[in-house]
Amino acid sequence: MFNIKSYSRADSIEEAIRLLGENPEAHLIAGGTDVLVKLHKGKGQFDHLIDIHDIAELNFISQNDDGDLVIGPLACFTHVAESDLIRKHIPVLSEAILTIGGPQVRNMATIGGNLCNGVPSADSATPLIALNATVTIQSRDGSRQMPLEDFFLAPSRVALDHHEIMTAITVSRDNYAGYYGHFFKYAMRNAMDIATIGCSAVCKVEDDVLTDLRLAYGVAAPVPIRCKDTEDKIRGRKLSSQLLDDIAKAVKDDVSPRTSWRAAKDFRLQIITTLAHRVVKQAILNAGGTIQ
Amino acid sequence: MSLNRTITFTVNGKKKEIAVDVRQSLLEVLREQLGMISVKQGCAVGECGACTVLIDDMPMDACLYLAVWADGRSIRTVEGESKNGELSKVQQAFVNEGAVQCGICTPGFVMAATAFVEKRKGKKVSRHEIRRGLAGNLCRCTGYDTIISAVEKSMDDDT
Numbered sequence: 001m002f003n004i005k006s007y008s009r010a011d012s013i014e015e016a017i018r019l020l021g022e023n024p025e026a027h028l029i030a031g032g033t034d035v036l037v038k039l040h041k042g043k044g045q046f047d048h049l050i051d052i053h054d055i056a057e058l059n060f061i062s063q064n065d066d067g068d069l070v071i072g073p074l075a076c077f078t079h080v081a082e083s084d085l086i087r088k089h090i091p092v093l094s095e096a097i098l099t100i101g102g103p104q105v106r107n108m109a110t111i112g113g114n115l116c117n118g119v120p121s122a123d124s125a126t127p128l129i130a131l132n133a134t135v136t137i138q139s140r141d142g143s144r145q146m147p148l149e150d151f152f153l154a155p156s157r158v159a160l161d162h163h164e165i166m167t168a169i170t171v172s173r174d175n176y177a178g179y180y181g182h183f184f185k186y187a188m189r190n191a192m193d194i195a196t197i198g199c200s201a202v203c204k205v206e207d208d209v210l211t212d213l214r215l216a217y218g219v220a221a222p223v224p225i226r227c228k229d230t231e232d233k234i235r236g237r238k239l240s241s242q243l244l245d246d247i248a249k250a251v252k253d254d255v256s257p258r259t260s261w262r263a264a265k266d267f268r269l270q271i272i273t274t275l276a277h278r279v280v281k282q283a284i285l286n287a288g289g290t291i292q
Numbered sequence: 293m294s295l296n297r298t299i300t301f302t303v304n305g306k307k308k309e310i311a312v313d314v315r316q317s318l319l320e321v322l323r324e325q326l327g328m329i330s331v332k333q334g335c336a337v338g339e340c341g342a343c344t345v346l347i348d349d350m351p352m353d354a355c356l357y358l359a360v361w362a363d364g365r366s367i368r369t370v371e372g373e374s375k376n377g378e379l380s381k382v383q384q385a386f387v388n389e390g391a392v393q394c395g396i397c398t399p400g401f402v403m404a405a406t407a408f409v410e411k412r413k414g415k416k417v418s419r420h421e422i423r424r425g426l427a428g429n430l431c432r433c434t435g436y437d438t439i440i441s442a443v444e445k446s447m448d449d450d451t
Contacts, residue, residue, distance in 0.1 A: 001315040002358075006293060009360070029358075036317075036356045037337045053361050078350070102428025103404065105338055107350045108357065191427030192339060 002039045005047040010055060013167055017140050019050045020163045026050045028165065030074055033101070033109040034117045058112070058167060061085055067173035073112020073166045077124070078103070080111050090171055092181030092200060096127040099185040102192050112166050115151065118158040118223075125152070125224035126200035126216040127183055132175040136168040143167065152223035179204050179212070180287035184279050186271050188262075195219055196263045199275040201282075205289035208239045215247070215280065220255040220272055227254035230276075239289050248276040299363035303328070304372025312359040319343045319354035321362075322369060330370035330399040334430070341429030344400035345369050351407040351428070370399040373406065382406045382446045389442040393433035401429050405443045417447060 006023065010016035020026060025048040029035045032053070038046050052058065058074040061083045069089055071080060080086055081097040100106055100114075100123045114124045115135070125148070133148040140163060148169070151159045160166065181202040187193035198218030204211045212235060215227040230250040237243050257268035284291060300309045303326060312321055322328040322345065334342035336355045343354040346368035373380040379387065382405050392398050408425040417425075422443045423436075431439065 001313065001320065002317070004295070004315045007295060007314040008293070032356050032358060032361075033338055036358070040336055051358070051360070053358070101338070102341065103407075103425060104341055104344055104351050104353045104428040107347075107352050108338075191424070 002036060003042070003044075003047055004039065004049055007049050007051065009051040009053075012055060013057060013138055013165060016050055016052050016055065016165050017138065017163060020165070021140065023048055023050070024162060028052050028116075030113040031076060031108045031110040033105055034113060052165070063089075067177070069171045069173075069176070071111060071169040071171075073115070073169060074110050075112075077101075077106035077109050077111060077114075080124075081106065090127070090131055090176050090181070092130070092183050092202060093124065093127045095181075096123050096183040096185070096198070096200060099123055099183075099187075099191075099195075099198075105192075111169065115148065115169070116158055116160060116166055118152060118154075118156045120152075120155055120221065120223055121195045121198065121219045122224060123185060123195060123198055123218065126198050126218045127181065127202075128169065128171070129224055129226055130181060130200040130202040130214045130216040131171045131179075132214065133169055133171045135166055136170065137164050138167045139164040145170075149224075149226055155222050176202075180283055182279050182282040182286060184275055184282075186275065194262070197257075197268055197271040197275060198224075199272070199279045201279045203280070203283045203287055205239065205284055205287040208289060210234060210237055210239055210243065210284065210289070213247075213280065213283075215251065215276065217251075217255060217272060217275075220257050220268065222256075222258075225255065227251050230254050239284060239291050241291055244277045244281055244291065247280055248273040251276045297360050297363075299360060301362045301364065302366040304368060314358065314360050316359040317355055318345070318347075318357040318359045318362050318367070321359040322354060322367070328369045328371050332396055332399060334396070334400075339430070340397070340400075341404060342397050342400040344403045344429065346403055346407055349407060349410065351404045353428075368403065368406075370402055373402065380406065382409055382442070385442040385446040386439070389438045389445060391435060391438040391442040393431070393435045397429060397431045397433075401426065401431070401439055404429050405439075405446065408443065409446050412447070419444065 058072045060072040077097045081094040129149045183200045185195045185198045200216045202214045259265045295314045322331045332342040334340035338353045338356040
């Protein structure tokens with residue numbers, strides 16, 4: 001048995017917010033693949049639970065009238081990865097999600113849970129920050145929107161106050177239309193493993209010019225990050241293998257990997273530069289570009 | 293506040309109404325209250341897949357699934373796969389291919405394989421796709437090749 005001290009089930013966003021307000025110690029549980037593992041390992045901070053597993057209004061994948069893609073945080077990874085909308089417009093997100101765990105975990109784990117858990121290795125985070133995704137957060141005082149990139153504050157810490165709940169993840173049309181991407185996860189195993197480094201590139205190519213690039217890494221810093229300095233430096237340059245070399249060189253200044261039992265800092269840097277080259281190249285090829 | 297709840301769900305086609313504790317996993321309820329001992333506890337953290345059951349036909353790890361979440365849902369375990377004393381196609385393929393060694397991972401593999409085969413009925417799949425489809429199940433005897441062959445054979449029969 002899990003060592004749960006108190007448990008309440010919420011059937012709506014409003015109810016979840018109210019229950020959070022009533023219990024300052026409570027945590028939300030969605031798919032359970034992070035929270036229940038922590039409880040199993042005896043971590044006490046998750047023993048007061050508000051169960052949002054079955055809030056129907058948070059489980060959807062849709063496109064609004066403006067063409068923006070909106071994902072409910074309770075959508076499980078399998079549904080997101082297999083969604084026609086996602087595969088058609090932002091296949092890079094499907095690619096990334098299919099590297100997570102195994103089928104069972106992807107059937108249970110939710111995309112919002114992956115983001116709110118806030119670990120630097122969250123595989124759904126890098127494609128979404130490369131797509132300039134925003135998250136909607138609701139509290140009893142109303143709702144606010146913020147870039148997902150700013151949502152990650154520190155390892156396991158996100159910009160969510162106690163009485164707040166994530167209600168949507170949005171990728172606006174102008175951020176995906178005309179863009180192509182690629183994702184690669186470097187890990188010790190091909191499944192059921194945590195990324196040593198994850199990398200997402202999203203780009204736009206016009207007349208053999210890289211008119212835009214958005215490059216994101218997981219586990220390359222305390223939180224999932226964008227390589228904004230690199231992006232600014234190379235935007236507008238003509239496609240060439242020299243360009244790829246320059247990107248690989250520039251990313252070193254954007255990242256700050258550390259040594260852990262999983263990999264040493266130098267090894268992580270090596271993977272980061274190799275992936276800059278490889279993942280950006282594939283994104284460019286996907287965008288119809290050619291590299292001499 | 294009480295931690296007891298009553299849930300109504302279907303297990304292997306039979307409707308059940310039982311009292312559960314919110315602290316219980318589905319694994320515990322299936323084994324201890326309903327005697328479904330095909331559902332094995334291996335790692336208890338969602339890594340090994342030995343506790344795989346189908347929940348509304350999707351394979352999930354029963355060890356990381358609160359029993360209360362099963363309310364209103366349909367659960368399938370190995371106990372319900374053979375009909376009138378006859379093994380399911382997937383089970384029979386495991387026997388024919390010799391895909392069982394020590395056996396502890398087998399029920400989980402059979403359920404994951406069953407969901408894989410049902411989801412891809414009529415489609416051609418590669419051995420690589422089967423491996424990816426069973427990536428959430430570990431066999432410590434490492435008898436993977438025969439397991440992949442068993443899944444391949446159960447697909448053949450469907451097409």
